Amino acid sequence: MSTAAATEEMRDRIESLLADGLPTEVFPRADTHEQVMAYTRRLREEGRSLADKLRIGGFTLTPVEHEGMRQICRSCMYYHMRRKWCVLPELDVPVEPEWSCRLWRI
Numbered sequence: 001m002s003t004a005a006a007t008e009e010m011r012d013r014i015e016s017l018l019a020d021g022l023p024t025e026v027f028p029r030a031d032t033h034e035q036v037m038a039y040t041r042r043l044r045e046e047g048r049s050l051a052d053k054l055r056i057g058g059f060t061l062t063p064v065e066h067e068g069m070r071q072i073c074r075s076c077m078y079y080h081m082r083r084k085w086c087v088l089p090e091l092d093v094p095v096e097p098e099w100s101c102r103l104w105r106i
């Protein structure tokens, strides 16, 4: 399978898991440095499977409004626009511009 096909397969899998109701920890968001450190540590220690990453990361298929900000991948500093990829090392997954996670950062 080509890299592009594998990427799209993973993107589809993420979408299916979330659309099928995988519970994720959408809140609390990573508002503080301590929360960022705690969630990224958990991702390193517990985020072995794709489902674990989505759960700990608090992924959603729709935008999340939080403290007056629309937190979506497209506006996140970890979003790689051309690849449509989350480059936060602890996540490192394909994403869509309108998805969101609680590690969103501007």
Ligand code: SF4
Pocket (backbone or CB within 6 Å): 071, 072, 073, 074, 076, 077, 078, 079, 080, 085, 086, 087, 088, 091, 095, 099, 100, 101, 102, 103, 104, 105
């Ligand atoms: S860290 Fe940013 S780019 Fe990565 S999944 Fe979360 S919101 Fe999207």
